Amino acid sequence: MNVRPVAERRQVLFTFKILYMKNISSNLLSIVYFLCGIGVLLLFWEVSSRLSDGELPGPIPTWEVFYELLKDPFYDFGPNDKGIGLLLWGSIVRVAYGFLLGTLVAVPLGILLGASKIAMNILNPVVQILKPVSPLAWFPIGLAVFQSAPSATVFIIFITSLWPTLINTAFGVSTVPQDHKNVAKAFGFSKFKYVVKILFPYSLPHIFTGLRLSIGVAWLVIVAGEMLSGGMGIGFFIWDSWNAGSMEKIIGGILIIGIIGLLLDKGFSLLQKSFSYEK
Amino acid sequence: MKNNIEAPTLEMYIKQDLGLTQNSIEINNVTVSFKTPKGKFDAVKDISLTIRKGEIVSIIGHSGCGKSTLMNTISGMVKPSQGEVLANGKRVTGPGPDRGLVFQNYSLLPWLTVYQNIYEAVDSVLKYFNKSEKKTLVKDTLKMVNLYEHKDKLPGQLSGGMKQRVAIARAFAINPSILLLDEPFGALDALTKSSMHIELLKLWNLDNRNKTIVMVTHDIEEAIFLSDRIVVMNNGPAATIKAIVDVPLLRPRHKKEIVHDPEYMKIHDQLLGMLMDKLSIADIKSSI
Numbered sequence A: 001m002n003v004r005p006v007a008e009r010r011q012v013l014f015t016f017k018i019l020y021m022k023n024i025s026s027n028l029l030s031i032v033y034f035l036c037g038i039g040v041l042l043l044f045w046e047v048s049s050r051l052s053d054g055e056l057p058g059p060i061p062t063w064e065v066f067y068e069l070l071k072d073p074f075y076d077f078g079p080n081d082k083g084i085g086l087l088l089w090g091s092i093v094r095v096a097y098g099f100l101l102g103t104l105v106a107v108p109l110g111i112l113l114g115a116s117k118i119a120m121n122i123l124n125p126v127v128q129i130l131k132p133v134s135p136l137a138w139f140p141i142g143l144a145v146f147q148s149a150p151s152a153t154v155f156i157i158f159i160t161s162l163w164p165t166l167i168n169t170a171f172g173v174s175t176v177p178q179d180h181k182n183v184a185k186a187f188g189f190s191k192f193k194y195v196v197k198i199l200f201p202y203s204l205p206h207i208f209t210g211l212r213l214s215i216g217v218a219w220l221v222i223v224a225g226e227m228l229s230g231g232m233g234i235g236f237f238i239w240d241s242w243n244a245g246s247m248e249k250i251i252g253g254i255l256i257i258g259i260i261g262l263l264l265d266k267g268f269s270l271l272q273k274s275f276s277y278e279k
Numbered sequence B: 001m002k003n004n005i006e007a008p009t010l011e012m013y014i015k016q017d018l019g020l021t022q023n024s025i026e027i028n029n030v031t032v033s034f035k036t037p038k039g040k041f042d043a044v045k046d047i048s049l050t051i052r053k054g055e056i057v058s059i060i061g062h063s064g065c066g067k068s069t070l071m072n073t074i075s076g077m078v079k080p081s082q083g084e085v086l087a088n089g090k091r092v093t094g095p096g097p098d099r100g101l102v103f104q105n106y107s108l109l110p111w112l113t114v115y116q117n118i119y120e121a122v123d124s125v126l127k128y129f130n131k132s133e134k135k136t137l138v139k140d141t142l143k144m145v146n147l148y149e150h151k152d153k154l155p156g157q158l159s160g161g162m163k164q165r166v167a168i169a170r171a172f173a174i175n176p177s178i179l180l181l182d183e184p185f186g187a188l189d190a191l192t193k194s195s196m197h198i199e200l201l202k203l204w205n206l207d208n209r210n211k212t213i214v215m216v217t218h219d220i221e222e223a224i225f226l227s228d229r230i231v232v233m234n235n236g237p238a239a240t241i242k243a244i245v246d247v248p249l250l251r252p253r254h255k256k257e258i259v260h261d262p263e264y265m266k267i268h269d270q271l272l273g274m275l276m277d278k279l280s281i282a283d284i285k286s287s288i
């Protein structure tokens, strides 16, 4: 492992400097592997398309239809006719709102659960019951409360983002090693110093693990949520394309969803790395 | 307990003449019991020990016999179930700024640099210092242990010897009158260990040998080289002091020469006998 000084580690966080530049040859190799994987996918896709007698469009016709969409992604011809870029942006904004709200609730609550046995005993059963529920089941409640489909969609993303963050934060906070606690005790750290110099630095990698999981699930759920709410976002795009009978658009949409998901995950993985430390 | 009678050393005479002999640590009838799922477990039982100011004392014994536990009653990290410990005449109720602690496994905070690790301890203990005084103190301490060039490194970037120097520097920085070291050099290779011994003694000398040092170890050579007295513990549970061995070797001691000193060899054999003795009895028992 290459180790970076603290000042630089902070910088990485803000500039998102790509860390992999150092080893160019292994970088090159991973690009080659990536292209191979894409090649296999395209081949499989083309073969399936031929086997299905054109029911499933192949890569080339899909690209042709999709290219048209990408040429003008931000047009706006009223509520049910928007460019794919606008739809996608809408989804990203809703995920961002729901995720941020979820984080604002889950992190403090997680710290409370991790720090206090009593809070854990009281809230853990509640969390255990609510966690396995599909966030989509909350949609009607969101609708009833907010009387608005976009808000209800943000609400289900909020619920989605709660659990992984909450659980990982609580885990981080409750597993501060005895060694670190001993340092605090031996040198008489104040509560404040303990929180800032030991509890937080130790828990942050766990919190970011939770955030990374949360954003992943949130991005999964937004598509389904928007199919349910209709009229907005990339989920609606997929559903609308199905109604319009365009398999090409659906496949194109799937690829875009996948790529955004990948970028979100990579971004959070960089964040996570910049907050982790060498043992 | 006949070994308990202390033969006075030259240094003791000198200190006595100057009126410097004071008790730094008094352990009075200390028993430590832990609550375990199987019930109460006595780790150490009814231990009494007095350590004078400026003395270096090693605690030696088999793994798990209760050395750390005994040490932790002095540091205040463990409360005795019975008896009491006095440090500088005051009853120990918890850790305090008069006692500096070096843990068995360094216990540096991995996300803080060398400098910050020491600074946070100093900041916490020396509340009445202002910021620039604290900074100067940390820098001076780092220079003293030759770590100043490494001050911005994280513990993960340091060798075992360097980590241990940081841990010692952290304990030294708060200028405690008592320094407590729990197997400080156990994880180091022989060469690094030797140079750490010299460094520790240098620090002790710098302070006119006024600091009391209590060290847990299971290394006989280390104990003899460093100590004025060596406390040998029985095997637990309910461990007691088996013997206290004086080391009347003159200081400064030289690593290379001391091993040929007949007095050194005698003490070495004596300690080895006490520690091996237990082993052979166990062997006989298990082979019956």
Ligand SMILES: Nc1ncnc2c1ncn2[C@@H]1O[C@H](COP(=O)(O)OP(=O)(O)O)[C@@H](O)[C@H]1O
Pocket (backbone or CB within 6 Å): B034, B035, B036, B041, B043, B061, B062, B063, B064, B065, B066, B067, B068, B069, B070, B236
């Ligand atoms: N917190 C604790 N709870 C229960 N038992 C303990 C605890 N700390 C130490 N012990 C037990 O006390 C005995 C002495 O431990 P310790 O002082 O760490 O030994 P040493 O340092 O000599 O290796 C061991 O049997 C150990 O299992």
Ligand SMILES: [Mg+2]
Pocket (backbone or CB within 6 Å): B067, B068, B069, B104, B182, B183
């Ligand atoms: Mg120990």
